[in-house]
Amino acid sequence: MHAWPASEVPALPGKGRDLRIHDTATGGRVTLAPGPVARIYVCGITPYDATHMGHAATYNAFDLVQRVWLDTKRQVHYVQNVTDVDDPLLERAIRDGIDWVGLAERETALFREDMTALRMLPPQHYIGAVEAIPGIVPLVERLRDSGAAYELDGDIYFSVDADPHFGKVSNYDTELMRHLSAERGGDPERPGKKNPLDPMLWMAAREGEPSWDGGSLGAGRPGWHIECVAIALDHLGMGFDVQGGGSDLIFPHHEMGASHAQTLTGEFPMAKAYVHAGMVALDGEKMSKSRGNLVFVSRLRRDGVDPAAIRLALLSHRYRDDWEWTDQVLQDAVERLGRWRAAVSRPDGPSADALVEELREALSDDLDTPTALAAVDRWAALQTAEGGTDDSAPGLVSRAVDALLGVAL
Known part of the structure; x- marks a missing residue:
């Protein structure tokens, strides 16, 4: 599976700062100081509907992580999956009477178009669950053969009790875990399971559903969590720098994935930091495909909204915060984009050297984009009110906003 084309990231004078970011597992900030190559895995879409603003907010957050790393003169090894076979996808295909x-x-093609328009940096490896199956099957077999997994009516389940570190990503109590498991694709009430929280690794073939050769597992398809584990271990190995996604993936997805990987390798932790973006609401409820309360990136683009304004709307909120999409949020972003473009269109202006350092400091501080936007606002206001004599300033501002915030002026 191929990703989308990369937009050029301008080089800035000097060097950026190491990223201090909130780690879900520890509940506090950690300073990430990767080696020459920073490694990040971000969970991708289940492609049964177009990219909505909740998706866009999540991928924007991890695009910023990459940009901060690139500004420190590191390379970035970024991996993302596509869950291109799963119950919601199959259910939507049946509902709409189309081939899954x-x-x-x-929908994956539309997602690529949206990511390109929003100038999100693409992953080096963009892997679908289906193409990962040859690597998934041996992992499930290893877990089963080691006693960390068991068979139940042809399905294979992972035993969470096999991982002594289970629970250290979310730090949730058992009652909350059980509730979220039922809400987010698990089956805690299924009779015969050793632990209600045990997740499925391999689903035996069901009549009328797609299945693949699972070797000694029999025909079937992979569970949700082992998909990401197989892809991450194959392309990044253990102990990579950031495991990212929306806050709704903390449990069960990231918790279970970590336990799978830790049990397979005997190493801990799977990732040095677990980083999660907040949820975006519309009309008081979290945007979700099941509720249907969605604002789609593609529809905004078709309506003539500049993708740079969409990106500025996302940047106006802290990545970890839950927030609500409104027409006013977008209108404010459109007006801000206009002010910034007018400011950098002049032949000279106030010095921008300090602004670049303000942007670096704000982003290194847990991706503090509201502070970063306010810094550019101040420079643009000074440019409008007083101007300046530095003929390199407008170009430097434009390059810095592009390199660090992903907004093309």
């Missing part, structure tokens, strides 16, 4: 493969391909 065609649905997945169509």
